[in-house]
Amino acid sequence: MDKGWGLALESDPVTSNFFAAKTSSKTAAFFRLNQQRDMFQFPVSLAGSRDDRRGTSASSSSPSDDTRIPVDEVDFFSDEKSRVIDDDRVKKEHGDGEPAPASDLDVNTGLLLLTAGSDQSTVDDGVSSDMEDRRAKDELAQLQVELKRMNAENQKLKDMLSHVNNNYTALQMHLVTLMQQQRNRPGTEHQVQEVKSEEKKYDEEVMPLRTLDLRPSGGAERAEIVSTHSTSEERTRSETPQNNVEKRIGREESPESESWGPNSKIPKLIPGKPIDQSTEATMRKARVSVRARSEAPMITDGCQWRKYGQKMAKGNPCPRAYYRCTMAVGCPVRKQVQRCADDRTILITTYEGNHNHPLPPAAMAMASTTAAAASMLLSGSMPSADGIMNQNLLARAILPCSSSMATISASAPFPTVTLDLTHSPNPLQFRTPPPPQPQPPPQFQVPFPGQPQSLPQVFGQPLYNQSKFSGLQLSQEMGSSQLGHQHKVPHPQLQQQQPSLADTVSAATAAITNDPSFTAALAAAITSIISGAHPNSSSNTSNNNNNNTSNNRQ
DNA sequence: CGCGTTTGACCTGCGC
DNA sequence: GCGCAGGTCAAACGCG
Numbered sequence: 001m002d003k004g005w006g007l008a009l010e011s012d013p014v015t016s017n018f019f020a021a022k023t024s025s026k027t028a029a030f031f032r033l034n035q036q037r038d039m040f041q042f043p044v045s046l047a048g049s050r051d052d053r054r055g056t057s058a059s060s061s062s063p064s065d066d067t068r069i070p071v072d073e074v075d076f077f078s079d080e081k082s083r084v085i086d087d088d089r090v091k092k093e094h095g096d097g098e099p100a101p102a103s104d105l106d107v108n109t110g111l112l113l114l115t116a117g118s119d120q121s122t123v124d125d126g127v128s129s130d131m132e133d134r135r136a137k138d139e140l141a142q143l144q145v146e147l148k149r150m151n152a153e154n155q156k157l158k159d160m161l162s163h164v165n166n167n168y169t170a171l172q173m174h175l176v177t178l179m180q181q182q183r184n185r186p187g188t189e190h191q192v193q194e195v196k197s198e199e200k201k202y203d204e205e206v207m208p209l210r211t212l213d214l215r216p217s218g219g220a221e222r223a224e225i226v227s228t229h230s231t232s233e234e235r236t237r238s239e240t241p242q243n244n245v246e247k248r249i250g251r252e253e254s255p256e257s258e259s260w261g262p263n264s265k266i267p268k269l270i271p272g273k274p275i276d277q278s279t280e281a282t283m284r285k286a287r288v289s290v291r292a293r294s295e296a297p298m299i300t301d302g303c304q305w306r307k308y309g310q311k312m313a314k315g316n317p318c319p320r321a322y323y324r325c326t327m328a329v330g331c332p333v334r335k336q337v338q339r340c341a342d343d344r345t346i347l348i349t350t351y352e353g354n355h356n357h358p359l360p361p362a363a364m365a366m367a368s369t370t371a372a373a374a375s376m377l378l379s380g381s382m383p384s385a386d387g388i389m390n391q392n393l394l395a396r397a398i399l400p401c402s403s404s405m406a407t408i409s410a411s412a413p414f415p416t417v418t419l420d421l422t423h424s425p426n427p428l429q430f431r432t433p434p435p436p437q438p439q440p441p442p443q444f445q446v447p448f449p450g451q452p453q454s455l456p457q458v459f460g461q462p463l464y465n466q467s468k469f470s471g472l473q474l475s476q477e478m479g480s481s482q483l484g485h486q487h488k489v490p491h492p493q494l495q496q497q498q499p500s501l502a503d504t505v506s507a508a509t510a511a512i513t514n515d516p517s518f519t520a521a522l523a524a525a526i527t528s529i530i531s532g533a534h535p536n537s538s539s540n541t542s543n544n545n546n547n548n549t550s551n552n553r554q
Numbered sequence: 555c556g557c558g559t560t561t562g563a564c565c566t567g568c569g570c
Numbered sequence: 571g572c573g574c575a576g577g578t579c580a581a582a583c584g585c586g
Contacts, residue, residue: 307559309578322577326558336577 289350289418291340298337299349302363303327305335316341328357333367346422 292299298321305323313320318339325333332353340346355367 306557308580310560311576311578314575320576334577 287350287352287416289348289416290421291346291348291418292421293345294347295345296347297321298323299347301349302360303333303355303367313338318344325355327355327359327363331356343422350416 290299298305304326306326307321308324309322310319311322316338318341320336320338323335323337325331325335333355334352336348336350336352338348338350340348355363359367
């Protein structure tokens with residue numbers, strides 16, 4: 001499960017559990033918590049709560065404590081004490097049974113602040129105690145309202161997640177069926193067409209749902225999905241003869257048969273090996289482009305690259321450099337680096353393909369991006385207007401509350417998602433769905449978190465040098481965190497309540513601020529959230545490994 | 555000497 | 571068929 005963000009957010013049970021619907025135990029804990037909290041009425045009669053407390057704390061506290069209090073005596077200290085104990089219970093509930101760190105007191109309730117600091121004044125001044133009591137009640141009531149609201153939101157998200165899961169399962173089953181049909185029947189053109197038409201029929205029925213499913217799944221699941229995407233892509237290029245597509249794939253893979261698959265020229269839909277080939281080819285076609293401001297000639301993304309070419313591209317005085325991943329022999333990942341013609345401070349890095357080797361943590365974010373973006377693009381995989389609309393809707397559905405921009409482009413030769421990290425954020429977009437962005441078709445913009453400018457504001461931490469590694473580890477773990485975390489993570493309370501998180505965030509922020517490449521990586525990790533709401537998402541690299549080890553039979 | 559970069563040549567797809 | 575543009579190759583070159 002997610003370590004970084006999940007761990008950090010767990011300190012705030014409202015937010016962490018809110019988005020932890022995927023983990024059943026946590027979900028259960030959360031709802032139990034909410035039940036308790038919903039039932040938690042501020043005691044009109046403190047005596048009643050004291051009785052309750054007496055029952056619950058009898059085993060741990062001295063039995064003589066309560067008996068020392070005179071019956072008719074107005075004991076503010078006792079009331080205060082009871083409140084403290086009640087607050088302790090709240091804290092324990094907050095911490096999901098675990099002792100909350102001291103910083104929790106500062107965040108979850110102002111009540112706790114009062115409690116902690118007002119012991120003395122309570123003894124000195126009973127009137128102020130009543131006022132504080134009332135304020136505490138008000139705050140608690142507000143918290144309860146907020147909690148209920150979040151609870152409802154949580155339920156909505158759970159429903160959405162369940163919906164997506166169902167769609168995913170349905171799609172998977174359908175694909176398995178199709179594959180079996182293909183294997184059972186020798187692949188003739190007619191039969192292939194039959195399968196395709198059936199698939200098309202299915203697409204028409206399920207496509208809006210299918211495009212909602214961005215989870216990168218492990219091994220075969222993923223392969224099947226992408227395989228479908230590949231055929232969908234072929235189908236949608238109906239103006240291009242199929243052999244043309246295959247020819248192109250063969251051309252792309254043949255120069256490096258070791259890297260791109262030894263059987264790359266074998267036509268798709270051949271029983272036995274259709275998945276890997278089409279997966280490889282299709283995944284390679286999908287591209288992730290990152291626009292970030294950087295003076296460096298190339299953003300550092302944790303991988304080792306070897307330059308293998310440079311070309312002057314039309315319409316841009318800046319040359320385009322071609323790099324190949326050299327972290328493993330035959331790694332198919334390549335990237336192009338080019339400065340923006342309009343603004344040379346903007347570095348455009350385009351990634352293509354999936355790594356076939358384990359990645360260092362610093363590289364996993366970007367690696368996740370390529371895979372996630374490929375999944376995202378190819379899950380829609382439709383250069384047609386419908387497909388783009390689905391992707392757009394999808395992106396908006398997934399990221400309804402973010403500030404940066406991801407652009408899905410179908411005009412490019414390959415489906416490309418562009419993460420634009422150069423725009424100024426609009427803070428108002430953070431909690432509200434963004435207004436439609438005027439964008440020349442067929443490009444659609446979707447909000448995206450993780451801009452360099454926005455992060456310091458969001459996290460609000462002092463900047464100091466931290467290792468890039470830590471920042472990227474955060475990114476990586478973001479990538480494996482639950483869907484929707486990006487909504488809650490920049491919560492201003494986090495920095496107060498979680499010193500450890502604040503440190504981590506500071507590290508990330510510092511790294512991001514010091515080097516735009518980490519902004520890119522962070523954005524990459526967030527991108528992977530799109531497809532990261534899956535237990536396997538944390539092992540995106542292993543997914544790649546699974547895919548590619550099966551592909552790269554060297 | 556090994557490794558990475560540079561750079562011109564070459565291949566392929568695509569539009570006219 | 572031709573030219574253009576994108577992408578890749580590989581020999582030459584530079585550097586540590």
